[in-house]
Amino acid sequence: MNDKFRTDLNRQLAEIEWSAQDTEAVMRKIHSRRILPVRMALVLAAVLTVLLALGCAGYAEYNSGLLSRLFGSSQIRPEAADLLMSEPVSMSRNGITVTIIEYLYDGQTMHIAGEMRNDTGEALLCGMKPTMGDSGPGVFGLGGNGLVLIQPGETADGWVKLSEMNPIIEAANQWQVNILAVALKPNTELRPDVNDTDYYSTDRHYNTELTETVFEETLSFPMEKNLETRPSRTVPGTASICMEEYGYTIVMRKANFAAASSVIEFDLVPAEQADIMAYGDEGADGRGRLYRHYCIMIPDDNGEMSRLRTDGSFGWTRNKTRLGYHLSCGPLPEVPEQILLVPTDHENNPITDEAVTIPVIPSIFPF
Amino acid sequence: MKNSRMIADTHGSTLERMMTDYGDSIVRICYLFLKDRQLAQDAAQETFIKAWNALHTLRSGDTEKAWLIKIAVNTCKNMLRSRYFKMVDRSISTDDLPEPASVDPDTDDTVLKEVMALDDKYREVVILYYYQELSSDETAKVLGLPTATVRTRMKRARELLRTRLKGWYFDE
Incomplete structure (x- = not known):
């Protein structure tokens, strides 16, 4: 079985491959974590100080690491740049420095970039995550980037996107964001085999007998909803279409288009009370016919509908009465009066016959 | 400083070789x-990146490939365990969308689908032992x-695949 099995599996996985871009990405991340020579660090610090002293808003707008990660350098929307908070929030204790470098909330999604520096003289496992605080509504923790081993004198950075917000925050105009930062020292006596790569696991180390917590602080900063940047949106329940072939109706739940994110959610509701079709119910050949991806089409300059390329993620939820679809992706370049939500075939081509037109209410209207 | 930079450069070239030699295997796992x-x-x-951080812990007697696979497996398990992973929309990728009705031997992905359909505990041994040819130890x-x-x-796992892939590797 072995050789043929391996050959077949390799053939069927042929499209999953390591690319030169992956190599570049790894090397870039590694280099960004290396220690800066002291002289260079001093020069860099001086340059940054000058830039900050000049109050150069354009610097934050066009050179923000967070915005570049979100949109790429060429697609930064002015509204997003306006929302970006790039005055670092920082605290130090016992040789550990935690800094929230930039953060942005666009009315539905929060993005936070931060870093930790270790000047304790010994390697520590460090990590940060948003958490629920004591002082009023905070952001629910969603994990974060896990722990990373930071050598003495080194800095590690990371960012997190919070698309599932605490309902209290959704309704509030201002709230407190709390970031829990921890640094853990491996317990010398119980130090695991350093060859064991599970050594880096948050689950394994945090609050266990394997480590000693040497730093645990919550960094808080206030966040205010910018009333001028509410997401453009649709009205729930509108824009339904009956897919006669399957006996399902699409019913919109949410389509919000904010400065730094778009979220679309709808349900596929069956015409008759029956168990919702599960992924795979139709067997290997037909499975997933309902579980298709949907793309967004908007009018281009000539009034033709063109497909919007968005980086994002999507998924399905299922219960006894409905099949839910949700798409979370980047912002639309500009918000049109309507969009087309179009299912795609197995080759990711739009099936325009089944397109759903969604009217979009501009953000100037109240919630 | 010079020494540490030399070590870092050596590690860098070792890592680049590892990525060339094992990149495909690791991303597929x-x-x-x-x-x-x-x-x-x-x-x-x-x-x-973790391998680069831990390169100094790779002992001469260790199998480089098994060492990297262990890092990859732990990384994947950590991602699967994290609350973040559970909240992120990831249930279906575009690759899982329906396939054409006709079955072309070059595009038929029955083996892949059946491996993916195995329970985690069986899938991981199939991946490591049968696919990556690690020894049972x-x-x-x-x-x-x-x-x-x-x-x-x-x-x-073999019994399960015997049923599901009858005609592929188990002529009975």
């Missing part, structure tokens, strides 16, 4: 664990399980 192409690429990149070490347990799971 990650895909088989995570069932999502984008996450698999993230996990594979993270694997090599190495598989046990990577998964942190007794060798006997690995052998039992291999036997059960």
Whole structure:
């Protein structure tokens, strides 16, 4: 079985491959974590100080690491740049420095970039995550980037996107964001085999007998909803279409288009009370016919509908009465009066016959 | 400073060689664990970053490939365990969308689908033992399980695949 099995599996996985871009990405991340020579660090610090002293808003707008990660350098929307908070929030204790470098909330999604520096003289496992605080509504923790081993004198950075917000925050105009930062020292006596790569696991180390917590602080900063940047949106329940072939109706739940994110959610509701079709119910050949991806089409300059390329993620939820679809992706370049939500075939081509037109209410209207 | 830079440069070239030699294997293992192409690429990149951080711990007697696979498996398991992973929309990737009705031997992905459909505990031994050709001892070490347990799971996984892939490898 072995050789043929391996050959077949390799053939069927042929499209999953390591690319030169992956190599570049790894090397870039590694280099960004290396220690800066002291002289260079001093020069860099001086340059940054000058830039900050000049109050150069354009610097934050066009050179923000967070915005570049979100949109790429060429697609930064002015509204997003306006929302970006790039005055670092920082605290130090016992040789550990935690800094929230930039953060942005666009009315539905929060993005936070931060870093930790270790000047304790010994390697520590460090990590940060948003958490629920004591002082009023905070952001629910969603994990974060896990722990990373930071050598003495080194800095590690990371960012997190919070698309599932605490309902209290959704309704509030201002709230407190709390970031829990921890640094853990491996317990010398119980130090695991350093060859064991599970050594880096948050689950394994945090609050266990394997480590000693040497730093645990919550960094808080206030966040205010910018009333001028509410997401453009649709009205729930509108824009339904009956897919006669399957006996399902699409019913919109949410389509919000904010400065730094778009979220679309709808349900596929069956015409008759029956168990919702599960992924795979139709067997290997037909499975997933309902579980298709949907793309967004908007009018281009000539009034033709063109497909919007968005980086994002999507998924399905299922219960006894409905099949839910949700798409979370980047912002639309500009918000049109309507969009087309179009299912795609197995080759990711739009099936325009089944397109759903969604009217979009501009953000100037109240919630 | 000069010494540490030289060590870093040596590690860098070792890492680049590892990425060339094992990149495809690692990203495919990650895909088989995570069932999502984008996450698999993230996990594979993270694997090599962790490897770079821990390169000094690689002992001369260790099998480089098994060592990297262990990092990859732990990285994937951490991602699967994290609350973040559970909240992120990742249930289906575009690659899982319906296939054409006709079955072309070159595009038929029955084997892949059946491997992906196995329970985690069986899938991981199939990936490591049958696909990556680790020994049962190495598989046990990577998964942190007794060798006997690995052998039992291999036997059960083989029985499951025997039923599901009848005609592929089990002419009966």
